[in-house]
Amino acid sequence: MTAIRKGRAAVAARLLVLAMTTSALSLPPGAASAQQTFTPREEEPEEFPDAPGREETFYFCTACHNFKLVAQQGMSRPRWDGTLDFMTERHGMPKLEGKDRDVILDYLEQAFPETTATPGWQNPFLKR
Ligand code: HEC
Known part of the structure; x- marks a missing residue:
């Protein structure tokens, strides 16, 4: 029981981290093309x-x-x-x-x- 709950919490935490990382990586428009120049x-x-x-x-x-x-x-x-x-x-x-x-x-x-x-x-x- 507890193990399963811990597992779920861990998965949820990982998803949250993933979501945060993904949004942090999405660049504002223009940033991508500026980056390409270099x-x-x-x-x-x-x-x-x-x-x-x-x-x-x-x-x-x-x-x-x-x-x-x-x-x-x-x-x-x-x-x-x-x-x-x-x-x-x-x-x-x-x-x-x-x-x-x-x-x-x-x-x-x-x-x-x-x-x-x-x-x-x-x-x-x-x-x-
Ligand atoms: C360690 C970094 C570096 C390397 C490696 C390098 N360059 Fe450059 N080069 C620069 C920088 C900094 C500029 C300045 C202009 C710019 O980046 O827009 C430049 C500018 C130039 C320019 C423009 C005109 C001038 O005299 O400034 C030419 C031509 C040039 N490089 C030729 C070369 C060639 C050919 C090679 C390979 C054999 C080369 N560079 C390798 C850093 C480098």
Whole structure:
């Protein structure tokens, strides 16, 4: 008898907790889309130009920001190289060295060469 009652109370308590958790998790409208903006994985590497190193580059860079930020740029290899330094110095990106750096630079140079830059478009971040 008592055991059953205890069991029921426990179930009821658990349901109550569940109900409270569920309502706490339901986000107000707008919060979900704001959150998506900062979820890099909503993109897939397949959306970007196919070249060796695409996955490596994609996952490395999207640790911090979406890949569109990268893909909208068009740079020569030395400028991509400088961008990598900039990411490390300014934004705390893990330092890329040796083969890893080559793989990523190879991809960036092939996929987003200088000529793909939108004519007249200025990188607002480089003016600082
Ligand atoms: C440790 C975090 C981090 C990593 C990893 C990272 N970035 Fe960034 N990156 C930033 C931040 C912070 C900004 C500032 C702008 C923003 O987030 O909107 C930025 C901005 C940029 C910009 C915009 C222009 C500029 O110079 O600010 C480019 C291009 C860029 N990153 C390229 C890359 C590439 C390519 C990789 C991968 C090889 C990469 N980033 C990896 C943090 C990072």
